[in-house]
Amino acid sequence: MTNSVNRQGLVSLLTALLLFVVTTNVSARGVYQTNEAFLNEVYDQTVPKSDVIWLKGEVREQVKKILGHNYNGLRIRYWKQNNRSTWILEEIGKEEPITFGIVINGDSVEKVKVLAYRESRGWEVKHPAFTQQFNDAKLKNQALDRNIDGITGATLSVRAMTAVVTLALYLDDFVSTLS
Amino acid sequence: MNRKMRSLHRTMGAAVAVFLLVFALTGIILNHSAQFKLDQHYVNADWLMVHYGIGKAKADISFLVDNKTISQFDTQLFIDARPVTHLDNPLVGAIVLEHLLVLATEKTLILLTPEGEFVERMGEEAGVPVPIQNIGTFKGEPVIQTLSGVWSSNSMLDIWKPISLQNISWSQPGQLPEDVAEELKTFFYDKGITIEQLIIDIHNGRILGSLGVWLTDFLSIIFLMLSLTGLWIWIKRR
Numbered sequence: 001m002t003n004s005v006n007r008q009g010l011v012s013l014l015t016a017l018l019l020f021v022v023t024t025n026v027s028a029r030g031v032y033q034t035n036e037a038f039l040n041e042v043y044d045q046t047v048p049k050s051d052v053i054w055l056k057g058e059v060r061e062q063v064k065k066i067l068g069h070n071y072n073g074l075r076i077r078y079w080k081q082n083n084r085s086t087w088i089l090e091e092i093g094k095e096e097p098i099t100f101g102i103v104i105n106g107d108s109v110e111k112v113k114v115l116a117y118r119e120s121r122g123w124e125v126k127h128p129a130f131t132q133q134f135n136d137a138k139l140k141n142q143a144l145d146r147n148i149d150g151i152t153g154a155t156l157s158v159r160a161m162t163a164v165v166t167l168a169l170y171l172d173d174f175v176s177t178l179s
Numbered sequence: 180m181n182r183k184m185r186s187l188h189r190t191m192g193a194a195v196a197v198f199l200l201v202f203a204l205t206g207i208i209l210n211h212s213a214q215f216k217l218d219q220h221y222v223n224a225d226w227l228m229v230h231y232g233i234g235k236a237k238a239d240i241s242f243l244v245d246n247k248t249i250s251q252f253d254t255q256l257f258i259d260a261r262p263v264t265h266l267d268n269p270l271v272g273a274i275v276l277e278h279l280l281v282l283a284t285e286k287t288l289i290l291l292t293p294e295g296e297f298v299e300r301m302g303e304e305a306g307v308p309v310p311i312q313n314i315g316t317f318k319g320e321p322v323i324q325t326l327s328g329v330w331s332s333n334s335m336l337d338i339w340k341p342i343s344l345q346n347i348s349w350s351q352p353g354q355l356p357e358d359v360a361e362e363l364k365t366f367f368y369d370k371g372i373t374i375e376q377l378i379i380d381i382h383n384g385r386i387l388g389s390l391g392v393w394l395t396d397f398l399s400i401i402f403l404m405l406s407l408t409g410l411w412i413w414i415k416r417r
Contacts, residue, residue, distance in 0.1 A: 039304050
């Protein structure tokens, strides 16, 4: 009788674990927050007018150096108010693009968020415990001024996120020198 | 008993002789697949491609704009037979402006150069009214239709004003041209099926689908019985 109860308990536990794994994976892909909702959150519902930066000449070369390849797109849109700029950037993790929202305040990172994740693996990068590593990061010799701890099984997503945060810092610096 | 066994052996042997030949020949060829480089040679006969479910490239939707074919296959956008960018939503239309090709999905406008190079994705955050139901032009200016009405913009596409115009030239889906469909077929299915794959499928019966698998099982049982009856006859003769 006790054995039977134990067996039932074990089966229930395994089923629950299986359901957890399955549902976690199902919910891992998709849009976590729309671009519009992210901007409303950043600017407290008063989103400034957007501007664009064309990727050509020196900027294009520098972007290529940071990402290791050309950015997918000839121009990048951004939103800037006072010293805060917000960038919505896409970068391929392994096979599919990941959409990141990055806020730069002054010359350092204020916030990084995964807005849409389309890969089947590596979604752990969306957790605030991971993205918080980028807070206050600055640009130093066209790279981040700190090391970012990786996540096992999410190496390419971590690499993509590190690259786009560096890119956002570079672009913010570039548009700041223009104004 | 011995005569019955010999008769059974002969009948079974004659019935499955052709299949046994096919098994043996394909087996020998597969054993030397690497030497013959069968995994590097392809067959792409139309009837075979159809049999493998590899028919013509069929886009989810396509539009013909400015002598270019814009098509969507699942989440991939193609200009002619070239992949350009990903799509999170179905395409609803495409127009050409002076210096841009503008494609519309329900939630974004996708901007391309006249050469088909990806420029940018513009959504609600860039001031584009959504959900977009259709896109068109009026006197060269972009016009989109949403649930809340019809909106017009300039070539920058960042300021949209509600309008109530008639005679808008709305984007209409079109058929994939034959030459583009052929190029896309090559893009998706490479050169066809390797000879090695074809021979493997003949060898294990899968060329005939699930029926072939059952047929192979049945033939294998007959081969087993052939061996047993052969052994029986040989033992009895001694």
